[in-house]
Amino acid sequence: xxxxxxxxxxxxxxxxxxxxxxxxxxxxxxxxxxxxxxxxxxxxxxxxxxxxxxxxxxxxxxxxxxxxxxxxxxxxxxxxxxxxxxxxxxxxxxxxxxxxxxxxxxxxxxxxxxxxxx
Amino acid sequence: xxxxxxxxxxxxxxxxxxxxxxxxxxxxxxxxxxxxxxxxxxxxxxxxxxxxxxxxxxxxxxxxxxxxxxxxxxxxxxxxxxxxxxxxxxxxxxxxxxxxxxxxxxxxxxxxxxxxxxxxxxxxxxxxxxxxxxxxxxxxxxxxxxxxxxxxxxxxxxxxxxxxxxxxxxxxxxxxxxxxxxxxxxxxxxxxxxxxxxxxxxxxxxxxxxxxxxxxxxxxxx
Numbered sequence: 001x002x003x004x005x006x007x008x009x010x011x012x013x014x015x016x017x018x019x020x021x022x023x024x025x026x027x028x029x030x031x032x033x034x035x036x037x038x039x040x041x042x043x044x045x046x047x048x049x050x051x052x053x054x055x056x057x058x059x060x061x062x063x064x065x066x067x068x069x070x071x072x073x074x075x076x077x078x079x080x081x082x083x084x085x086x087x088x089x090x091x092x093x094x095x096x097x098x099x100x101x102x103x104x105x106x107x108x109x110x111x112x113x114x115x116x117x118x
Numbered sequence: 119x120x121x122x123x124x125x126x127x128x129x130x131x132x133x134x135x136x137x138x139x140x141x142x143x144x145x146x147x148x149x150x151x152x153x154x155x156x157x158x159x160x161x162x163x164x165x166x167x168x169x170x171x172x173x174x175x176x177x178x179x180x181x182x183x184x185x186x187x188x189x190x191x192x193x194x195x196x197x198x199x200x201x202x203x204x205x206x207x208x209x210x211x212x213x214x215x216x217x218x219x220x221x222x223x224x225x226x227x228x229x230x231x232x233x234x235x236x237x238x239x240x241x242x243x244x245x246x247x248x249x250x251x252x253x254x255x256x257x258x259x260x261x262x263x264x265x266x267x268x269x270x271x272x273x274x275x276x277x278x279x280x281x282x283x284x285x286x287x288x289x290x291x292x293x294x295x296x297x298x299x300x301x302x303x304x305x306x307x308x309x310x311x312x313x314x315x316x317x318x319x320x321x322x323x324x325x326x327x328x329x330x331x332x333x334x335x336x337x338x339x340x
Contacts, residue, residue: 006176007183013271032280032317036212036333038239046206046278046332049322054175054276056149076299083298084339089234089241094300 017057023077025064026103027085034106035087044109051117062110069103078103149175183274185326190266192259193331196251202330205321213335215248219291221306228292232306241304244338246292246311257285257314258334269318273329277320282337285312290336313337 020028037043051058068078078099082088090098199207212231221229223236231238231245248254261283262269272279290313293306317332 005180007271009267010179010183010271010274013268014275028280031282031315032278035315035337036208036317036335042206049319050276050278052322053278053320054149054179057276057278059149079299083243083295087243087339089243089295089304091241091304 014056018060022064022067025061026068026081029061029065029106029110030081030085030087035085040105040109043106044113047109047113048116051113055114055117058110058114062107062114065103065107065110069100069107179274181325182277182320182327183270186270186273186329190263190269191329193255193262195254195258195331195334198331202321205319205330206332207330209254209331209333209335212333213247213290215250215254217247219247229306232293232295233304242295243298244292244294246290246309246336246338248290248336249288253289254334257289258316258331261314261316261334262318269329273318273320273327277322277327279318280316282313282315285314287312289314290338292336292338294338309338311336311338313339 017025017028033043033046037046047058068081073096075096078096079090079094082090082099082102083094086102088102090102092098093101195209199210201207218225218227219229221227221233221235223230226237227235228245228247231242234241261281265281265283268281269279288310290311292309292311294309296305296307297303313336314334315337316334318329319332321328321330
């Protein structure tokens, strides 16, 4: 593919975001789509809106989420992601295990909207 | 509570190699709508230059980039929210300076969001509002002006930009849950913050591309 027409600023920005560690991509996902949302339906609506345009970064977020969930994390990491970065209360199970359940639900949401757009 | 410094996406870019950028650009086209599903194999990349959907996706990225222009837009948050309410704009509704601070279960309050009081639909860990309209508009527009290169690129690619930045002074007041991270029962604690989170989108299907603020709000937690 001839990408010479793509402005350098866009290519640099894509490279910058692509190079972020998985944990930072998950935080970007939570900050962008979860932290100010009131419901899962609102999260789904915003993700779907982006997916209809381009799934590049949503796919990266999904891969990052799967990495974070499948690899050992420092105790408290998942809980801080959900309650802190995601601004999402999980009083019913304030543990890394409880946070993992929420993050797995978010990963499934991402898979669904990416599949819909595909 | 004053926020610690944060790196906005637009600052100090860590650009990768040219090859990495070119690979990523190819991914943009492959992931773009319409067309090209995720089931595409690597073999398809080689023929992407002749695949019409990819070309369309690349043209859409370029169209948005060109239409958004070199000059950053200026926003008035109240006007923005009125115009794009149906698109999901809600800064005033959830973080407006006029929302009462202290918990009162007869109406919407900033503190009440910590507990999920009606009309909030769930409990939050942090809930902050802008200290006043002029701070809100000034800080938002300063951020957009200083980070337009990154914002414009993000909006061109998938019509979405988010970032968190430190305004360097008090911009918001509100509450955070003192019992977060399993520290104890849910309990709202008053705090002030200099952190701001911004989310910007392009109106779906707009041509020329029309950016709007989904929400820009003081973020008590980084």
